[in-house]
Structures are given as C-alpha cells and as structure tokens.
Amino acid sequence: MNDVIKQKAANIKLLITDCDGVLTDGGVYYGIEGENLKKFNMRDGMGVERLRKHADVDTAIVTGEASASLIKRAEKLQITELHLSIKDKPAAFTEICNRLNLQPQQIAYIGDDYNDLEVMKIAGLTACPADALPNIKAIADVVCSLNGGEGCFREFVEMIIESKNDSFFANAKNSSIILNNGRVIGKGQPSYIIAEIGINHNGSLETAKKLIDEAVAAKADAVKFQKRTPEICVPKDQWEVMRDTPWGRISYIDYKRKTEFGIAEYATIDQYCKKLGIDWFVSAWDVPSVDFMERFDTVLYKLASASLTDLDLIKRILETGKPLMLSTGMSTMKEIEHTMNFIDAFDKNYPLFIAHSTSAYPCIPQELNLKMIQTLEAKYPGIPIGYSGHETGLATTVAAVTMGATFVERHFTLDRAMWGSDHAASVEPQGLQRLVRDIRDVEIAMGDGNKKVYESELLPMKRLRVNISDEYKEKPLV
Incomplete structure (x- = not known):
C-alpha cells in the first residue's frame, strides 16, 4: 500500500x-x-x-x-x-x-x-x-x-x-488486543483478572449476582460463566445416571439442565454487569451455545481446555469476529499447534489469547508448570499469553504474572464447602480480594528495570556508605 x-x-x-x-x-x-x-x-x-x-x-x-x-x-x-x-x-x-x-x-x-x-x-x-x-x-x-x-x-x-488505526496493529505486534469496550490486554498493561464463576452459581441467579458483587468489590476486571447445551455436552450413556443433588436424587442430564442459565438469566446478568461496570463473557462448549450468546455483546469468547480440538466449535466462534481466549490444559504441543494452524488459516490476524493451564481440580504445585507461560510467549510472539489456574493457593497465580501472564483466571465461589464440582478448586471472596491486591502490588513492584537511586535511599547512603559519588554529596535530604 x-x-x-x-x-x-x-x-x-x-x-x-x-x-x-x-x-x-x-x-x-x-x-x-x-x-x-x-x-x-x-x-x-x-x-x-x-x-x-x-x-x-x-x-x-x-x-x-x-x-x-x-x-x-x-x-x-x-x-x-x-x-x-x-x-x-x-x-x-x-x-x-x-x-x-x-x-x-x-x-x-x-x-x-x-x-x-x-x-x-x-x-x-x-x-x-x-x-x-x-x-x-x-x-x-x-x-x-x-x-x-x-x-x-x-x-x-x-x-x-x-x-x-495504526495503533491497533502496533498493539497487536506488541502482544496486545483491544476489546470492544476499549480495554487493552497485553504487554505493558495491568494483568486482566478474571473471576471464573462458571457453574458455581448452582443454577441460582441470586447466587450469580452475589458472586458478581464480590468480584466487583475485589476489583476484578471480568466475570466468566460457562454455557452448554446439556443434550450435546453430556454423553448419552450418562444421561440416566442417578446422582444426589440439591434438588434431590435426579438423573445427570436433569442435573445439568438445572444448572444451565437461559435467556432470562443471561439478560439479567448482562444488565447487572453493565450497571456495575464489570466485563463478562462465557466459555461456550458447543455451537448452539455460541449462537445463543451472540444475542449479547460480550467482550470475548473463552474456549475451555476440553474444547481445544473441537474445530467445528472454534470455527463458529471465529465467525463471530470476537476475540478468542484458548485454554490449553490436557493438551499436547502438537494439539496446540494444530489448533493455532487452523485459526491462522481462517484469519492470520484474528484477535487471539492463549492461556496456559493444567486441567486438574485442584492442581498440585508440581503440575502447574508455570514456565510454559514463557514457552508459549516465545513460540507465539505477538499473542497475549495468560494463565488459567486451578490450584488452591494464591501465590502461584501471582507468580504467573511475574512470569509474563497478561491475564489470569481463577475459579471463584462464595464458599468452597458449597455443593458442586468446581467449588473445591475455587477462591472465596476474601481470597479473590487478596489475589487482586497482591497482583497489583507485584505489578507496581516490578518497576521498569532501570537502576536508580531513590530519595528514600539518600539518608542511609550518607550514613552508611564509605565513598559517596559527587552527584550525591551535596544533594539535600528531603
């Protein structure tokens, strides 16, 4: 041109x-x-x-x-x-x-x-x-x-x-993506912190709203849910397996139906999040769920680790044009490469995020493998790399940010003792508040990498150093 x-x-x-x-x-x-x-x-x-x-x-x-x-x-x-x-x-x-x-x-x-x-x-x-x-x-x-x-x-x-908009492409080359609300995720930006509500609402809209309230109070950037079509996502041989639930002893397919939100619930969530000023989006697990979610102007789509090889689902998400966040748990590098090649063939400039993850709930420290964040960053320059954690503590998620994660996601619950499959690997409201606080403190503490003498060091320098450089001998103490 x-x-x-x-x-x-x-x-x-x-x-x-x-x-x-x-x-x-x-x-x-x-x-x-x-x-x-x-x-x-x-x-x-x-x-x-x-x-x-x-x-x-x-x-x-x-x-x-x-x-x-x-x-x-x-x-x-x-x-x-x-x-x-x-x-x-x-x-x-x-x-x-x-x-x-x-x-x-x-x-x-x-x-x-x-x-x-x-x-x-x-x-x-x-x-x-x-x-x-x-x-x-x-x-x-x-x-x-x-x-x-x-x-x-x-x-x-x-x-x-x-x-x-040269700045858009400049940001992309520097591992940044601009969401449709103007928020930037990538290198040089504060880490984008996602409170993963998932199905921890247990089918209750009021519980979902309380979780959103707590995420806002903790100053998280976004909340995320999961959207499934139970008849597609639940294997047919599991439909009639009976299990004990808060609704009594019911079939597995009926349990999954009861935990799934519909148009009325998501319309309320959409309005509630916009009112409180927090981003929201979902992990879509099947093509009809993407069709369903296209009624809402969410900021991006998440692809769960289990769906990394579901090319039909990925294609449907790509057709929406919304940024896509891939999670890479339970995957080999060959599988990641295959999916990345598929997306590149569709559109080499597609707005894409990659999240390192290990799909164990909860995950032990020995299997977190945080150095994969840097491996993915080196392999896919220009793509924001993040971390989706399922561990029980907070320190390793904070560490992920120091290792370059431009976004982090943690499962979030009101009470880890609540009934449900994901609560045990989730953080509670106070834990989410500490996590956001610690990440922001670490981001500030990392500085710019340029060595300098701070004003707060002058007094100890004059009191303790044997030979003081000329530039500091006459510098007044503040």
Whole structure:
C-alpha cells in the first residue's frame, strides 16, 4: 500500500459497498418456493464488525438489487444504511454525503460493474474485486486479490483498519488486543483478572449476582460463566445416571439442565454487569451455545481446555469476529499447534489469547508448570499469553504474572464447602480480594528495570556508605 492510498484510507468515515459481485459472487440461487437467495461470505460479515469496532467506520450498502436475503444479512450485521433498487448510484452517494454531513473524500466505495463507474469517480477511496470488469479495475485505487463473494470486501476493510488505526496493529505486534469496550490486554498493561464463576452459581441467579458483587468489590476486571447445551455436552450413556443433588436424587442430564442459565438469566446478568461496570463473557462448549450468546455483546469468547480440538466449535466462534481466549490444559504441543494452524488459516490476524493451564481440580504445585507461560510467549510472539489456574493457593497465580501472564483466571465461589464440582478448586471472596491486591502490588513492584537511586535511599547512603559519588554529596535530604 503506497503512502497516497494509506493517507486516503486514514480519512475514511464510511465504506459503501455494492452487493452482487462484491458481497456475493453474483450468482443467483433459488429457494424451494422459487425465491432469490444470496450466498454471502462469512469473513466479509466479520469485516463489517471489525471496521466498526477497530476503525470507527460504518458500512453502507447501495445496490440495484432488492433481495430479501440481503435485507436479512444487513439486519444481522446491523447495517442501517441499506439502499435497495438504486438506479442512480451517484445521486444516492450525494444524498448520503449531505444527510450524514460527510465530504466525498471521507467515503470509500467498493464495486465491480459498469453501474459503479461514475460513483467511483467521486468517492475518496475506491476498490474492486479481482474479477471486476476491466474498466472498473482501471479506475480503482485498490484491486483486491480476492474475487467477489470470496472475501474481497474483508481484504479492503483490513487495509482501511490498518491505515485508520495504526495503533491497533502496533498493539497487536506488541502482544496486545483491544476489546470492544476499549480495554487493552497485553504487554505493558495491568494483568486482566478474571473471576471464573462458571457453574458455581448452582443454577441460582441470586447466587450469580452475589458472586458478581464480590468480584466487583475485589476489583476484578471480568466475570466468566460457562454455557452448554446439556443434550450435546453430556454423553448419552450418562444421561440416566442417578446422582444426589440439591434438588434431590435426579438423573445427570436433569442435573445439568438445572444448572444451565437461559435467556432470562443471561439478560439479567448482562444488565447487572453493565450497571456495575464489570466485563463478562462465557466459555461456550458447543455451537448452539455460541449462537445463543451472540444475542449479547460480550467482550470475548473463552474456549475451555476440553474444547481445544473441537474445530467445528472454534470455527463458529471465529465467525463471530470476537476475540478468542484458548485454554490449553490436557493438551499436547502438537494439539496446540494444530489448533493455532487452523485459526491462522481462517484469519492470520484474528484477535487471539492463549492461556496456559493444567486441567486438574485442584492442581498440585508440581503440575502447574508455570514456565510454559514463557514457552508459549516465545513460540507465539505477538499473542497475549495468560494463565488459567486451578490450584488452591494464591501465590502461584501471582507468580504467573511475574512470569509474563497478561491475564489470569481463577475459579471463584462464595464458599468452597458449597455443593458442586468446581467449588473445591475455587477462591472465596476474601481470597479473590487478596489475589487482586497482591497482583497489583507485584505489578507496581516490578518497576521498569532501570537502576536508580531513590530519595528514600539518600539518608542511609550518607550514613552508611564509605565513598559517596559527587552527584550525591551535596544533594539535600528531603
């Protein structure tokens, strides 16, 4: 990308796109009742969201089509500037400029056909797919390497993001990621502390709210839950196994159903966390759970260690465009590499975190292997590395921060004696408060690595040192 195009891209405030030949491959598909259908590229949809979040640039669609599929797609992507059955695209362009108080040079346009030619002559920055008509290629500022419907829109979006927000990519190269609420996780930032509530609410919304209250009081950065579809996640041969529970002796599948929150509970949690100013997100254990969680604007997705090899689940999360935090317990390096290669093939710039973990509950110190934090950091430079701990003490989690963990996660409960599988490996409210306090103290204590003489050392120096350097002999005591 040359400097002229980069400067043009840096000024963009709105990206207008044609539909057929850009967002789709221009083909026509028919449903069972003969209605027109469109095939959209998932990466292009992610591009709309990334453009909005990382460059503060909205997307508009101006097209001669009037497809019901396009209307639904625009609703899904929250594109409100949708202009259908447009015969005069330059006139539509001018109307958008006037209504949104934008100058032509602040608008980018991507098209592929003759009816895009005139509007491309007045837009500030233009692009076209690799299979655009020759006259369009001749006038476009950028000719994408990908065809229409195969990711050319996303390719153009990433170029705009790179130009508009160099700091985003600079942070990425320095092992940092910006969440959708502006919070930065990575090197040089305070460790992002996650209170893992998981299923420790035992199916009670009131217990969940108390846990959120305690996490806020401890000054944790986020709370995390777990979302499952019991019928998918519980092996069929375990469904009818009976067990004693707080609800009496019931089947295992019924127990898992009772501990699972639905739309009403998560809507309340969403509102409650926003009110208290704490981030929240979930570990999604299956594809329908991701579909369910997409109703909420959570800051990221967590992939549990057990799911590291579930490529269908990973793909569904990647399609959301939200940052993904991988946990690596019960995994070999080969399995980690395989998953990382899968994600890289999907999108080499995908916002990703990796958490070192050992999946034992509770985990003994001999198996924590904290040096893996540095191993992962060396193997995957540019990716924030963190730690998900299941030990019983606090010191080793604090130690993880000193070894470079940019985020830490610990299971959290109101009382370790409560009924349930995860409480014994969890910290209680007072423990979480101490953990946050100790991590923040250690972060301050680590300093900047540059040797200096502090004011507090001058008096002991003058009293104890045999030979005092000239620069300090006359320095007054404070």
